[in-house]
Amino acid sequence: MKLITGNKVYSSWSLRGWLAVKQSGLHFDEVVVPLFDDNWEQRKREDDLAPSAGKVPILWDDDAVVWDSLAIIDYLADKVGRDRYWPKDNVARGMARSLCAEMHSGYMALRRECPMNTRKKFENITVSAETRADAVRILQNWAEARSRFGQQGPYLFGTFSAADIMLAPVVTRFVTYGFTLPGFAQSYVDAMMAHPWMEDWYAAADQETWMIQRIEDAAT
Numbered sequence: 001m002k003l004i005t006g007n008k009v010y011s012s013w014s015l016r017g018w019l020a021v022k023q024s025g026l027h028f029d030e031v032v033v034p035l036f037d038d039n040w041e042q043r044k045r046e047d048d049l050a051p052s053a054g055k056v057p058i059l060w061d062d063d064a065v066v067w068d069s070l071a072i073i074d075y076l077a078d079k080v081g082r083d084r085y086w087p088k089d090n091v092a093r094g095m096a097r098s099l100c101a102e103m104h105s106g107y108m109a110l111r112r113e114c115p116m117n118t119r120k121k122f123e124n125i126t127v128s129a130e131t132r133a134d135a136v137r138i139l140q141n142w143a144e145a146r147s148r149f150g151q152q153g154p155y156l157f158g159t160f161s162a163a164d165i166m167l168a169p170v171v172t173r174f175v176t177y178g179f180t181l182p183g184f185a186q187s188y189v190d191a192m193m194a195h196p197w198m199e200d201w202y203a204a205a206d207q208e209t210w211m212i213q214r215i216e217d218a219a220t
Contacts, residue, residue, distance in 0.1 A: 001021065001026060001027070001028040001029070001059060001060065001061045002028060002029045002030075002031060002048075002059070002060040003017060003018060003021050003028050003029070003030050003031070003057055003058075003059050003060075004030075004031045004032075004033060004048060004049060004056055004057060004058045004059075004060075005017065005018055005030060005031070005032050005033070005056050005057045006032070006033060006034075006035040006056040006057075007032070007034055007035050007205075007208060007210050007212070008032065008118065008201055008202075008204050008205035008208060009116075009117060009118050009119050009205045009208050009210070010035070010115065010116055010117060010118075010212055010215050011035065011056060011057075011116070012111075012115075012116040012169030012172075013055075013056065013057060013068075013069050013169075014056050014057045015116070015168055015169050015172075015201060016057070016069035016070075016072075016073075016165055016166055016168060016169065017056070017057030017058075017059065017069045017072045018030070018057065018197075018201065019164075019165040019168055019197055019201075020069060020072045020073045020076055020085075020162070020165050021059065021072070021076065022197050023076070023084060023085060023160070023162075023165065024076040024079065024080045024084065025080065025084070026076075026079070026080065028059075031048075033049070033056065034210040035056070035210075035212065036212055037210065040054075048060065051065045051067065052065075052067035052068075055067055055068070057069060057072065059072050059075070061075075061079075069104075069165075069166070070100060070101075070104050070166070073085055073100075073162050073165065073166075077162075085161060085162040085165075086161060086162055087149060087157045087158075087161060089149070092148070092149040092157055095144070095145060095148075095149070095157075096145070096156070096157055096161060096162060096163040097162075099141050099145065099156070099163045099166070099167070100162055100163055100166040102141070103166045103167055103170070104166065106134070106137075107134040107137075107138065107170075108134075109128060109130035109131040109133070109134050110131050110134035110135060110138075110170070110173065113127055113128060113130075113131045113218070114127065114131065114173045114176070114177045114218070115173075115215045115218050116169050116172055116173060116176070116215075117176050117215055117216070117218070118172055118176070118201075118202055118205045118206075119205065119206070120176055120216070121175065121176055121178065122176065122177050122178055123178045124178070125177045125178055127177070135174075135179060138167070138170055139181070139182065139185050142156060142167075142184070142185055142188060143182075143184060143185070145157055145163065146184055146188065154187070154188065154191035155188070155191065155192075156188070160195070164192065168192060168198065171188075171189050171192045171193065171198075174189055175189065175193065
């Protein structure tokens with residue numbers, strides 16, 4: 001398998017796709033492409049990126065090609081078993097799928113105002129009411145998942161799952177933009193940031209030299 005991702009510093013969807021493939025336990029090669037550089041318009045038309053119209057991540061598995069992080073999770077769950085990604089309990093699994101779908105389609109204010117940037121940490125950032133509402137909704141979902149289903153471990157549903165994969169970039173945003181979190185949420189953020197795969201992602205991001213200036217300037 002080959003996974004094509006964008007800049008680790010900025011690409012939230014790439015982080016999700018990468019975590020999804022790591023969770024599969026399968027071997028894969030990774031190709032990192034710098035998004036929106038001078039060669040981007042040509043690069044995204046090349047054969048390996050063309051099926052997704054240049055969107056990353058994109059997973060190649062022999063002749064099979066899958067793009068969009070949630071589709072990658074579903075594809076890999078079919079390949080290696082649903083229980084590797086989703087809670088076994090039907091009620092918990094239903095909630096986990098709902099959290100993933102809501103993340104996939106929602107929280108536009110938070111995404112727009114607080115883009116992922118692993119190399120920065122801001123303090124005393126004032127966010128809009130819309131972004132604050134997104135954050136409150138996320139914390140409500142986290143609180144319910146942790147209280148109802150998280151007793152067996154530090155993650156949303158106890159053990160690491162698709163829900164943690166899909167919410168991982170929100171964790172990075174809360175860290176980057178200095179959100180003040182309630183204790184249970186801060187504990188979850190700390191657990192996620194200490195996950196070896198998250199540490200590996202951040203370490204690789206630290207080695208990148210590419211810059212997307214509009215994201216660097218987002219909180220200034």
